[in-house]
Amino acid sequence: MRSKVYILGGYQTDFARNWSREGKGIQAMINEVMDGAFTVTEIEPKDIQAIHVGNFAGELYTMQAHLGSFPLNYDPVMRGLPTSRHEAACASGSIAALMARAEIEAGIYNLIMVLGVELMKSVDAKTGGNFLGTAAWYEKECRGIEFPFPKLFDRLYDVYDELYGLKYEHLAQISAINYENAKRNSKSQTRNWYMNKKHACSTGDYNLTIGKRLRATDCSQVTDGAAVIFLASQSNAQNYAKKHGLQIENIPYIQGWGHATAPIHFDDKAEEAKENEYILPHTRRAITDAYKRAGLNGPDEISCIETHDCFTITEYAAIEHFGLTKPGEAWKAIENGIIDFNGKCPINPSGGLIGVGHPVGTTGTRQLLDAYLQVSDKAGDYQVPGVRRAATLNIGGSATTNVVHIIGSDS
Amino acid sequence: MTSIRKAAILGANGTMGSLSGGIFAQAGITCLFFERTFEESKNGIENAVKQARSEVLREYIIPKTYDDLEKDLPDCDWIFEAIAENLSLKQEYFQKVDRFRKQGSIVSTTSSSLSIEDMAGECGEDFKAHFLGVHFFNPPGKLLANELIFHQKNSEKFKTFIEEFCEKVLRRVNIVACDRSGFAGNRIGFQLLNEAALYAEKYGVENIDYLLGPYTGRALPPLATIDLVGLDVHKAIINNIFEHVKDERHDSFKLPGYVQKMVDNKMLGRKSKTYGGFYRYTENKEKLVIDPSSFEFKKMENPKNDSIEKIKLYIHDGYYRKAFDLIKNEHSNEFTMIKHFILGYISYSFFRIGQVTPSEVGIHGIDRVMSYGFSWLPPSAWVDFFGGPGETVKLMERSDIPVPEHLKILPEGKLCRIPEVTKYLIAN
Numbered sequence: 076m077r078s079k080v081y082i083l084g085g086y087q088t089d090f091a092r093n094w095s096r097e098g099k100g101i102q103a104m105i106n107e108v109m110d111g112a113f114t115v116t117e118i119e120p121k122d123i124q125a126i127h128v129g130n131f132a133g134e135l136y137t138m139q140a141h142l143g144s145f146p147l148n149y150d151p152v153m154r155g156l157p158t159s160r161h162e163a164a165c166a167s168g169s170i171a172a173l174m175a176r177a178e179i180e181a182g183i184y185n186l187i188m189v190l191g192v193e194l195m196k197s198v199d200a201k202t203g204g205n206f207l208g209t210a211a212w213y214e215k216e217c218r219g220i221e222f223p224f225p226k227l228f229d230r231l232y233d234v235y236d237e238l239y240g241l242k243y244e245h246l247a248q249i250s251a252i253n254y255e256n257a258k259r260n261s262k263s264q265t266r267n268w269y270m271n272k273k274h275a276c277s278t279g280d281y282n283l284t285i286g287k288r289l290r291a292t293d294c295s296q297v298t299d300g301a302a303v304i305f306l307a308s309q310s311n312a313q314n315y316a317k318k319h320g321l322q323i324e325n326i327p328y329i330q331g332w333g334h335a336t337a338p339i340h341f342d343d344k345a346e347e348a349k350e351n352e353y354i355l356p357h358t359r360r361a362i363t364d365a366y367k368r369a370g371l372n373g374p375d376e377i378s379c380i381e382t383h384d385c386f387t388i389t390e391y392a393a394i395e396h397f398g399l400t401k402p403g404e405a406w407k408a409i410e411n412g413i414i415d416f417n418g419k420c421p422i423n424p425s426g427g428l429i430g431v432g433h434p435v436g437t438t439g440t441r442q443l444l445d446a447y448l449q450v451s452d453k454a455g456d457y458q459v460p461g462v463r464r465a466a467t468l469n470i471g472g473s474a475t476t477n478v479v480h481i482i483g484s485d486s
Numbered sequence: 487m488t489s490i491r492k493a494a495i496l497g498a499n500g501t502m503g504s505l506s507g508g509i510f511a512q513a514g515i516t517c518l519f520f521e522r523t524f525e526e527s528k529n530g531i532e533n534a535v536k537q538a539r540s541e542v543l544r545e546y547i548i549p550k551t552y553d554d555l556e557k558d559l560p561d562c563d564w565i566f567e568a569i570a571e572n573l574s575l576k577q578e579y580f581q582k583v584d585r586f587r588k589q590g591s592i593v594s595t596t597s598s599s600l601s602i603e604d605m606a607g608e609c610g611e612d613f614k615a616h617f618l619g620v621h622f623f624n625p626p627g628k629l630l631a632n633e634l635i636f637h638q639k640n641s642e643k644f645k646t647f648i649e650e651f652c653e654k655v656l657r658r659v660n661i662v663a664c665d666r667s668g669f670a671g672n673r674i675g676f677q678l679l680n681e682a683a684l685y686a687e688k689y690g691v692e693n694i695d696y697l698l699g700p701y702t703g704r705a706l707p708p709l710a711t712i713d714l715v716g717l718d719v720h721k722a723i724i725n726n727i728f729e730h731v732k733d734e735r736h737d738s739f740k741l742p743g744y745v746q747k748m749v750d751n752k753m754l755g756r757k758s759k760t761y762g763g764f765y766r767y768t769e770n771k772e773k774l775v776i777d778p779s780s781f782e783f784k785k786m787e788n789p790k791n792d793s794i795e796k797i798k799l800y801i802h803d804g805y806y807r808k809a810f811d812l813i814k815n816e817h818s819n820e821f822t823m824i825k826h827f828i829l830g831y832i833s834y835s836f837f838r839i840g841q842v843t844p845s846e847v848g849i850h851g852i853d854r855v856m857s858y859g860f861s862w863l864p865p866s867a868w869v870d871f872f873g874g875p876g877e878t879v880k881l882m883e884r885s886d887i888p889v890p891e892h893l894k895i896l897p898e899g900k901l902c903r904i905p906e907v908t909k910y911l912i913a914n
Contacts, residue, residue, distance in 0.1 A: 089906045098700075098913030103804025107908060148803075258657075261905070267630065267657060269512045269538040273545075281539045 081312035085304035086111035090264040090432035112303035124184040126158040129168035129191040130436035164210035166471030168439025169478035185311040191440030229286035239403035246387035247275035257426025259457040264432030298432030302441040327450040331369025331481035333361035361477035378462040381442040383470040439469035446482040498530035503568030508534030511546040559586035594620040631859030632658035667730040670842040671855040682708035700912030703863025713755035713763040801913040810871040835865035836890035863910040866901040
């Protein structure tokens with residue numbers, strides 16, 4: 076029988092920080108996030124058996140690759156550990172966690188550190204926007220296009236509009252909810268920004284239309300940030316619980332996961348959308364696989380979701396792909412308050428990528444950390460009351476790599 | 487008062503009036519921006535809109551002139567005064583406010599130097615009971631610190647309401663400060679800034695800013711900070727503190743003669759592009775620095791010190807402990823001076839507990855104002871990085887810095903409660 080894979084906690088940096096303005100490099104960010112994670116969990120560096128790093132484009136933003144090796148600089152006691160770096164665009168952090176989980180399930184290691192890291196404010200917005208284009212099929216979809224990603228997701232907007240019709244005010248509401256949630260999160264990038272639905276509905280210099288229809292308020296942020304979680308085998312988690320006076324039943328573990336990759340070219344996705352019940356069939360598959368592995372029939376037993384809202388339209392899609400509504404009816408969950416912070420299934424109580432920020436390779440790890448915090452009742456001001464089970468959806472590229480996790484405890 | 491629905495901003499064209507008023511509007515409160523003319527009031531609205539980066543803010547702000555005070559003040563729940571720093575002018579306005587305001591409405595002043603009790607002197611009892619100092623930092627959109635200056639006529643219920651409202655609705659970081667010149671932030675911050683200006687006369691402007699640069703836990707070097715604040719504003723704050731406060735570092739609040747001459751010659755800092763301040767930029771954007779002895783601007787020499795450059799590299803890579811150990815253990819003349827300032831800042835801050843902030847909050851109030859108001863590494867974070875109170879006391883004794891009792895009595899262990907203070911250590 077496979078070991079359950081537990082999350083023993085972790086840490087995220089303050090996503091409002093601009094590390095380039097502080098004159099700091101990627102090693103400083105890694106040192107700080109590890110310091111925070113070891114401090115809050117009281118896990119010692121010497122007990123870590125392997126490290127998986129999620130990072131999208133260190134080579135481009137910082138001229139630094141080989142990021143798997145950098146955590147070892149934190150403490151000489153870690154030298155010699157097996158480490159690796161994983162890249163799957165915005166899903167890099169989740170892929171690192173999938174690999175760590177597989178190693179624990181296989182009985183290879185008992186305690187693994189998963190670290191997501193991205194430093195993005197090292198370049199100007201246009202250059203960074205171009206780098207992000209490498210998450211799509213750059214040669215065919217992004218070369219020579221300014222800010223290619225909002226334009227790609229504008230095409231998802233088109234697909235929805237064509238098949239079901241779409242009102243912009245529903246997207247504006249998604250944006251407003253994420254910003255509002257982020258105000259409760261002391262680590263979010265936008266916690267002190269001015270924002271509301273009226274502003275999201277406005278256009279002009281302070282809310283530029285970036286794509287054809289998507290506006291600045293529909294976009295996630297350019298963010299510097301890192302996050303760490305510790306994954307542990309059942310035996311390691313039991314020892315940890317004993318040492319810290321905890322009940323193993325209260326420690327969150329990975330109940331289910333799904334991982335499905337779609338064709339990278341958006342043209343192919345658009346074709347598939349017309350032939351399937353769900354516009355993003357591979358995203359749907361990652362979700363249903365995770366439900367199946369967790370023994371769930373659907374979203375009824377999920378207390379809250381941390382989803383990928385790189386753009387408001389992505390969250391709009393996630394609502395129905397999670398099964399909160401029928402396909403084409405995501406607007407109903409927005410109008411009837413299901414996804415609100417106090418709704419039946421709050422989406423992104425942390426603020427999501429739009430509110431918390433989106434350090435690309437970190438996001439998947441940050442989502443898992445937030446799911447852990449919600450399930451263990453440690454999310455502080457953004458705690459959703461009574462969370463028993465939380466789901467995450469992390470998407471790489473234009474809904475190309477899809478990773479879902481379901482985190483719960485036995486309490 | 488149970489809720490704030492409408493606020494009046496007096497002096498809404500000034501930087502602090504418009505931007506502070508904007509913070510109220512951002513919270514969804516209808517704001518009346520009062521000025522001498524509609525044009526000035528509308529200028530204030532533009533500032534507030536720019537700060538919020540949203541045209542939507544206009545819906546919450548209505549331009550007014552002082553002729554409308556009688557008609558509009560009775561509807562306002564909070565009257566936020568930000569007019570010029572002049573006691574008789576403020577008293578004149580407060581007497582008008584007292585005539586027109588409704589009972590129970592809050593009246594606040596942004597004054598950073600005048601006595602709260604003096605300003606309310608001629609006003610009625612209800613006015614006094616609801617009057618206080620509310621001191622935002624500039625720009626309030628980025629700096630969240632908010633000094634609250636209560637006085638003996640304020641009830642506990644009133645104080646609690648104000649603190650909760652400022653924290654939860656206006657999203658401020660409150661620091662309760664005593665009614666003393668410079669309150670907490672300016673008193674401590676400008677002590678260091680002015681002492682740096684005094685040292686610059688002997689050691690040079692560029693050298694002082696290099697030695698006490700951002701790696702010592704501040705967003706900007708000290709003299710560049712004075713340029714940003716404005717030399718005239720610096721002078722007003724320093725002179726006020728020098729006149730009204732006598733403490734162990736009274737000497738350091740004396741305005742240097744050369745700074746007075748710079749002010750006389752309109753060299754006010756960044757706001758005076760033609761005359762400059764400590765620094766000036768040429769048309770080709772070349773940065774020049776002033777020589778305090780000749781008043782001539784000269785080319786930057788870009789001094790370098792091996793240990794400082796090493797400290798910056800440690801900070802760049804996040805090895806903060808190594809950076810602090812180097813500061814502690816370097817004994818060159820340069821580092822003797824650097825430690826004089828750093829340890830002096832810690833010492834001066836701990837001596838002020840109970841004088842500028844209430845004793846019961848310990849160093850935490852001062853920590854909050856220095857980080858959220860000045861973007862400086864708070865004094866208790868320095869103590870932590872130096873290895874705790876005992877180690878810091880030893881360093882002070884070795885450097886002939888007066889040791890505050892408040893520091894001596896502290897137990898060992900982590901002191902600073904501000905999260906991620908490392909962000910104030912800048913490697914540039």
